[in-house]
Amino acid sequence: MKRTYGALLGACATVAFASAAYAETITIATVNNGDMIRMQGLTDDFTAKTGHEVEWVTLEENVLRQRVTTDISTKGGAFDIMTIGMYETPIWGANGWLVPLDDLSEEYDVDDILPAMAGGLSHDGTLYAAPFYGESSMIMYRTDLMEKAGLEMPEAPTWSFIREAAAAMTDRENDINGICLRGKAGWGEGGAFITAMSNSFGARWFDMDWNAQFDTQPWKDTLEFYVGMMNESGPAGYATNGFNENLSLFQQGKCGMWIDATVAASFVTNPNDSTVADSVGFALAPDTGLGKRSNWLWAWALAIPAGSQKEDAAKQFIEWATSKDYIELVAENEGWANVPPGARTSLYENPNYMEVPFAQMTLDSILSADPNNSTVEESPYVGVQFAAIPEFAGIATEVSQEFSAVYAGQQSIDEALEKAQAITNDAMEAAGYR
Amino acid sequence: MARAVTTNRKIINTAVAWGIGLLVFFPILWTILTSFKTEAQAIADPPIFLGFDWTLENYAVVMERSDYGKYLWNSIVIAGGSTILGIIIAVPAAWSMAFVPSKKTKDILLWMLSTKMLPAVGVLYPIYLLFIKMGILDSKIGLVIVLMLINLPIIVWMLYTYFKEIPGEILEAARMDGASLKEEVIYILTPMAIPGIASTLLLNVILAWNEAFWTLNLTAAKAAPLTAFIASYSSPEGLFYAKLSAASTMAIAPILILGWFSQKQLVSGLTFGAVK
Numbered sequence: 286m287k288r289t290y291g292a293l294l295g296a297c298a299t300v301a302f303a304s305a306a307y308a309e310t311i312t313i314a315t316v317n318n319g320d321m322i323r324m325q326g327l328t329d330d331f332t333a334k335t336g337h338e339v340e341w342v343t344l345e346e347n348v349l350r351q352r353v354t355t356d357i358s359t360k361g362g363a364f365d366i367m368t369i370g371m372y373e374t375p376i377w378g379a380n381g382w383l384v385p386l387d388d389l390s391e392e393y394d395v396d397d398i399l400p401a402m403a404g405g406l407s408h409d410g411t412l413y414a415a416p417f418y419g420e421s422s423m424i425m426y427r428t429d430l431m432e433k434a435g436l437e438m439p440e441a442p443t444w445s446f447i448r449e450a451a452a453a454m455t456d457r458e459n460d461i462n463g464i465c466l467r468g469k470a471g472w473g474e475g476g477a478f479i480t481a482m483s484n485s486f487g488a489r490w491f492d493m494d495w496n497a498q499f500d501t502q503p504w505k506d507t508l509e510f511y512v513g514m515m516n517e518s519g520p521a522g523y524a525t526n527g528f529n530e531n532l533s534l535f536q537q538g539k540c541g542m543w544i545d546a547t548v549a550a551s552f553v554t555n556p557n558d559s560t561v562a563d564s565v566g567f568a569l570a571p572d573t574g575l576g577k578r579s580n581w582l583w584a585w586a587l588a589i590p591a592g593s594q595k596e597d598a599a600k601q602f603i604e605w606a607t608s609k610d611y612i613e614l615v616a617e618n619e620g621w622a623n624v625p626p627g628a629r630t631s632l633y634e635n636p637n638y639m640e641v642p643f644a645q646m647t648l649d650s651i652l653s654a655d656p657n658n659s660t661v662e663e664s665p666y667v668g669v670q671f672a673a674i675p676e677f678a679g680i681a682t683e684v685s686q687e688f689s690a691v692y693a694g695q696q697s698i699d700e701a702l703e704k705a706q707a708i709t710n711d712a713m714e715a716a717g718y719r
Numbered sequence: 720m721a722r723a724v725t726t727n728r729k730i731i732n733t734a735v736a737w738g739i740g741l742l743v744f745f746p747i748l749w750t751i752l753t754s755f756k757t758e759a760q761a762i763a764d765p766p767i768f769l770g771f772d773w774t775l776e777n778y779a780v781v782m783e784r785s786d787y788g789k790y791l792w793n794s795i796v797i798a799g800g801s802t803i804l805g806i807i808i809a810v811p812a813a814w815s816m817a818f819v820p821s822k823k824t825k826d827i828l829l830w831m832l833s834t835k836m837l838p839a840v841g842v843l844y845p846i847y848l849l850f851i852k853m854g855i856l857d858s859k860i861g862l863v864i865v866l867m868l869i870n871l872p873i874i875v876w877m878l879y880t881y882f883k884e885i886p887g888e889i890l891e892a893a894r895m896d897g898a899s900l901k902e903e904v905i906y907i908l909t910p911m912a913i914p915g916i917a918s919t920l921l922l923n924v925i926l927a928w929n930e931a932f933w934t935l936n937l938t939a940a941k942a943a944p945l946t947a948f949i950a951s952y953s954s955p956e957g958l959f960y961a962k963l964s965a966a967s968t969m970a971i972a973p974i975l976i977l978g979w980f981s982q983k984q985l986v987s988g989l990t991f992g993a994v995k
Binding site: 314326361364473536 | 856
């Protein structure tokens with residue numbers, strides 16, 4: 286009997302030792318948004334399933350971008366998993382900085398990832414980051430104001446209709462602006478919006494020889510339309526409005542329409558924060574009939590830096606966090622409206638999720654954006670609201686500053702386009718593209 | 720009549736001083752007030768000053784989501800450690816510059832100050848690589864060293880200014896009485912310069928506490944101080960101003976309290992030698 290107990294104790298000790306030796310603590314760098322914070326709250330489920338502990342480093346988006354770029358380019362090894370976007374993934378994948386995610390388990394069902402997302406997070410057909418959630422942009426509008434204006438929003442409106450509707454909904458006396466759009470400088474703020482908008486006007490950043498295209502008519506048309514419409518129907522000081530400023534205006538009932546990230550739909554329909562929660566409708570981002578709409582495509586995705594000492598544990602975490610089971614887990618705990626959207630096809634086949642008012646329009650918006658073919662005329666880059674080359678962030682930030690100066694009335698459209706052309710061509714020449 | 724003018728001037732001076740004080744303090748006051756609002760009240764237009772439903776919910780959320788104690792402890796160690804280390808190095812340096820200056824002393828002082836003029840991001844990569852090689856990335860000791868080096872020019876300059884006010888004859892007398900160099904610095908110079916050292920110490924604790932470039936860029940999960948704690952509540956996509964304000968209030972509270980209790984020493988140290 287003693288011997289049996291001894292053997293049993295020995296076996297237990299061996300198992301305990303083996304588990305302890307296997308259990309890792311992984312460090313994950315991530316952004317501060319609702320979905321990521323929710324994931325942090327559910328980490329215990331991952332630990333219970335795998336034994337691995339997780340340490341979180343949550344940072345503001347721009348700080349995070351600088352922090353992880355420094356670490357991965359110096360092979361610092363401070364993080365085992367990094368939250369990165371569609372802009373970084375193909376560039377870092379091409380540099381060999383990321384572990385390819387080409388051996389994920391069968392149960393994970395990698396083919397279930399929405400093709401647009403998988404395409405934007407791959408390089409040469411290899412997936413380098415798994416999408417945690419995806420987003421596009423769409424029109425959010427006030428159904429009551431639209432009705433009052435005697436108009437009906439089509440599912441896929443044109444820019445001409447949007448301008449007409451914005452003018453009709455504007456009521457300066459009651460502090461209602463027909464339309465709220467991003468104007469704030471920054472490649473991820475106003476820069477992202479105007480680039481996506483320019484796609485629908487037939488503009489592009491570069492021709493096939495990497496020459497800047499700001500001296501072409503489509504760019505002039507884009508800016509003239511934007512500035513004209515915003516001066517007629519936009520809020521005062523729109524040159525400094527970004528996502529948060531417009532969200533605040535819309536939630537307080539001061540915008541008739543707002544074209545921005547699909548993720549905003551859950552904010553503006555939340556009665557705890559929004560005064561107009563029960564009168565919000567959705568439509569596809571507008572076009573001009575040239576075949577491209579003005580919506581963007583973005584994903585926050587999880588990637589493993591090459592050289593990570595804890596690659597296996599990191600892969601297990603990525604499989605857990607971006608799995609179908611995780612979506613079920615969030616739905617159980619927080620409801621279907623709060624599951625991370627835009628990453629998996631199966632989510633949009635789930636009848637429970639399709640009851641969420643903005644689910645279908647989010648999917649339609651994502652599906653209508655193609656990062657590999659985003660412009661009317663052929664272009665040499667991947668990306669809808671950006672060009673996935675390392676130089677883009679710096680160039681686009683400067684260009685968007687010039688555009689914001691136009692919105693603020695500090696310079697003319699022609700001056701801004703001339704400067705944008707020079708800034709871009711100089712930078713591309715210095716980088717060896719031309 | 721003369722008395723009336725003096726009283727009037729006093730009233731005006733007091734009013735102006737209060738006005739400037741309130742203006743400077745207003746952003747902090749607004750942050751504190753916002754931390755007790757709901758997210759909807761935090762963005763209300765027109766802004767609500769006091770007439771809102773006070774709530775502690777933001778603090779509860781922040782405490783639940785983050786390990787505040789860990790960040791606080793890291794801040795205390797990093798700010799305290801870098802300041803103490805800086806003082807230990809700067810006292811002898813400032814002594815030599817103040818009492819046994821060479822021809823190049825002024826040049827050295829200017830050169831030291833010039834290092835503060837280099838944008839920090841310009842040396843981010845070399846320092847980051849150095850930290851990786853030395854194995855001190857995301858460690859408190861690494862940040863203590865970096866923040867000490869960053870603030871050292873200010874510490875030396877401040878101490879040098881205070882030491883210059885102390886008559887060299889007193890130190891000479893101590894030397895005549897047989898005091899060694901160590902005794903001269905520890906038993907004669909330091910006690911006489913206590914207000915100056917105290918204010919230097921306090922100012923550098925504040926500078927190190929608020930430093931947000933290196934503390935964000937050289938840390939991950941282990942050594943992150945309160946600056947990283949605040950950064951984790953800032954978001955360009957989502958209105959979380961009330962929670963951000965709660966986190967900010969919690970981050971500045973310790974240094975605010977320290978500053979409040981030591982304001983006399985701080986003022987006397989900063990004005991030391993200002994009036995001759």
